[in-house]
Amino acid sequence: MSLRNIAIIAHVDHGKTTLVDQLLAQSGVFRANEATVERAMDSNDQERERGITILAKCTSVLWHGKAGETRINIIDTPGHADFGGEVERILGMVDGCVLLVDAEEGVMPQTKFVLGKALKMGLRPIVVLNKVDRAHADPDRVLNDAFDLFATMGATDEQLDFPHLYASGKQGWAVVDMKDPQESLAPLYDLIVEHVPPPAAEARHDQPAAVLAVLIESDPFLGRLLTGRVDAGVLKPGMAIHALSRDGKEVERGRVTKLLAFRGLKRQPIEEAEAGDIVAVAGLSKATVADTLCAMEVTEALPAQPIDPPTISITVSVNNSPLAGRDGDKVQSRVIRERLLREAESNVAIKVSETADKDAYEVAGRGELQLGVLIENMRREGFEVSISRPRVVYQTGENGERLEPIEEVVIDVDDEYSGVVIEKLSARKAELKDMGPSGAGKTRITLVSPSRSLIGYQGEFLTDTRGSGVLNRIFSHYEPHKGAIEGRRNGVLVSNSDGDMAAYALWNLEERGTMFVGAGEKAYQGMIIGENSRADDLDVNPMKAKQLTNVRASGKDEAVKLTPPRRLTLEQAIAYIEEDELVEVTPKAIRLRKAVLNPSFRKKRMREDA
Numbered sequence: 001m002s003l004r005n006i007a008i009i010a011h012v013d014h015g016k017t018t019l020v021d022q023l024l025a026q027s028g029v030f031r032a033n034e035a036t037v038e039r040a041m042d043s044n045d046q047e048r049e050r051g052i053t054i055l056a057k058c059t060s061v062l063w064h065g066k067a068g069e070t071r072i073n074i075i076d077t078p079g080h081a082d083f084g085g086e087v088e089r090i091l092g093m094v095d096g097c098v099l100l101v102d103a104e105e106g107v108m109p110q111t112k113f114v115l116g117k118a119l120k121m122g123l124r125p126i127v128v129l130n131k132v133d134r135a136h137a138d139p140d141r142v143l144n145d146a147f148d149l150f151a152t153m154g155a156t157d158e159q160l161d162f163p164h165l166y167a168s169g170k171q172g173w174a175v176v177d178m179k180d181p182q183e184s185l186a187p188l189y190d191l192i193v194e195h196v197p198p199p200a201a202e203a204r205h206d207q208p209a210a211v212l213a214v215l216i217e218s219d220p221f222l223g224r225l226l227t228g229r230v231d232a233g234v235l236k237p238g239m240a241i242h243a244l245s246r247d248g249k250e251v252e253r254g255r256v257t258k259l260l261a262f263r264g265l266k267r268q269p270i271e272e273a274e275a276g277d278i279v280a281v282a283g284l285s286k287a288t289v290a291d292t293l294c295a296m297e298v299t300e301a302l303p304a305q306p307i308d309p310p311t312i313s314i315t316v317s318v319n320n321s322p323l324a325g326r327d328g329d330k331v332q333s334r335v336i337r338e339r340l341l342r343e344a345e346s347n348v349a350i351k352v353s354e355t356a357d358k359d360a361y362e363v364a365g366r367g368e369l370q371l372g373v374l375i376e377n378m379r380r381e382g383f384e385v386s387i388s389r390p391r392v393v394y395q396t397g398e399n400g401e402r403l404e405p406i407e408e409v410v411i412d413v414d415d416e417y418s419g420v421v422i423e424k425l426s427a428r429k430a431e432l433k434d435m436g437p438s439g440a441g442k443t444r445i446t447l448v449s450p451s452r453s454l455i456g457y458q459g460e461f462l463t464d465t466r467g468s469g470v471l472n473r474i475f476s477h478y479e480p481h482k483g484a485i486e487g488r489r490n491g492v493l494v495s496n497s498d499g500d501m502a503a504y505a506l507w508n509l510e511e512r513g514t515m516f517v518g519a520g521e522k523a524y525q526g527m528i529i530g531e532n533s534r535a536d537d538l539d540v541n542p543m544k545a546k547q548l549t550n551v552r553a554s555g556k557d558e559a560v561k562l563t564p565p566r567r568l569t570l571e572q573a574i575a576y577i578e579e580d581e582l583v584e585v586t587p588k589a590i591r592l593r594k595a596v597l598n599p600s601f602r603k604k605r606m607r608e609d610a
Contacts, residue, residue, distance in 0.1 A: 526597025
């Protein structure tokens with residue numbers, strides 16, 4: 001039986017996971033009476049809720065085609081730029097890739113990112129123009145854009161001569177020509193078998209066994225599971241192995257207690273893993289991502305892909321508010337530290353370090369979404385933490401100058417809103433690179449912008465475009481610091497006392513601004529309860545109840561009708577706060593607060609800073 005290893009790469013929401021669903025279904029993975037779910041590979045709760053892939057996952061199918069029986073290992077990768085670290089590691093494990101491009105949206109920032117990584121590793125992609133059944137699809141234009149992108153990214157003549165298919169992942173068909181009958185994904189299967197080379201590792205079958213760990217996870221019964229491609233030799237359960245770090249130092253020794261191979265959506269124990277196959281190895285307790293698991297006689301580590309550095313960081317500290325410890329059971333600094341270090345071990349795109357005064361932890365990652373997903377996971381596990389405003393991670397240039405990360409931003413908006421978007425981003429030091437119609441009354445705007453100016457802009461952008469705009473961004477390069485950028489224009493309403501908030505008080509405060517909280521909720525001194533309509537912060541009393549008398553009024557009392565509060569999600573809250581504020585995250589609540597709760601101490605600190 002021949003073997004093929006491929007990754008499916010694309011921009012977010014271009015249909016990778018839906019296509020994998022159809023590949024699994026048409027290969028006979030599911031029984032006729034077996035219940036199937038949409039986006040079967042998105043097994044994580046947050047992936048299902050958000051509708052995006054967060055973790056790369058492996059599956060495999062058997063295909064009986066023109067070339068006989070072939071096992072195809074398929075890796076579904078994330079499309080969002082914040083999870084690019086997953087894509088970078090995965091591409092070292094495959095021999096080919098399928099680049100999916102939406103036939104309506106066309107080439108997007110993440111398409112460039114993933115394609116650049118694939119070309120750099122010498123892979124020859126297959127281009128699939130997906131969603132050709134959409135009303136405004138223009139596959140010919142998108143195919144030309146894809147070719148131009150390949151040329152711009154420095155593709156070789158071999159890579160430029162890429163095969164392409166037209167497909168609808170949702171309807172489950174792919175064709176070489178739009179006039180062909182649209183029946184199944186058989187043309188895609190056959191093209192993968194024909195175009196993607198067998199694993200080069202098969203030629204090293206007789207050498208000592210070696211596997212480069214690419215993914216790590218924990219199993220309650222088997223312990224640490226390390227997934228990777230067998231680069232040489234044969235692995236068997238019970239075999240003595242040792243783990244080598246990237247620089248060749250021995251990390252630990254042990255035995256393979258279990259070998260698991262991907263068969264459809266399940267992992268099955270196998271008795272032997274040959275060179276070229278993708279397997280999960282159990283039996284080691286210290287080895288991690290980028291380590292080489294190999295036979296005892298091997299002394300050199302396999303080369304691991306370097307990971308792009310983080311661009312955004314937040315400070316995670318113990319929740320010390322007056323309401324701390326009421327919702328969660330994991331509140332100690334030690335427990336938070338262990339959880340963050342465990343995350344950094346399995347996700348190489350995240351870096352964790354202690355702050356200078358040792359009372360908090362600096363967590364650096366690729367973007368607000370990636371850090372938001374981590375904090376949301378911790379929240380669901382019962383943690384209580386305080387989160388600071390995101391900051392960009394600066395670098396120092398050759399001349400000692402401070403460099404900041406610059407991102408490429410691609411925005412699709414209705415024509416009428418393009419002016420306000422360009423005006424707002426230009427004020428935030430963004431530079432317009434390209435602008436033109438993208439069909440269906442929409443304009444596509446391409447800019448380069450400092451990462452700093454995009455922190456907290458997403459909410460403002462959705463308001464300006466009445467929720468119809470789509471903003472995509474990806475790290476591009478570093479440039480010298482561009483100076484001060486205007487932040488949030490409005491101040492906040494801050495509670496000046498502790499207790500339960502009264503409807504009467506909130507009703508009177510509504511003319512001051514927008515509320516984030518509702519009546520009957522608990523508040524404390526220093527907690528932010530709303531956004532001020534003016535630029536300065538205002539201390540208010542949300543507990544003030546209506547004074548009662550024993551005199552009956554002749555007229556009926558005014559009924560208190562409160563406007564529904566504006567509830568911020570975790571990502572919105574993290575992006576909303578300023579430098580002197582924190583987000584208090586518990587399993588049941590997301591609250592905004594001032595870092596210094598006492599108003600007198602706050603004013604004293606402001607005078608000192610001034």
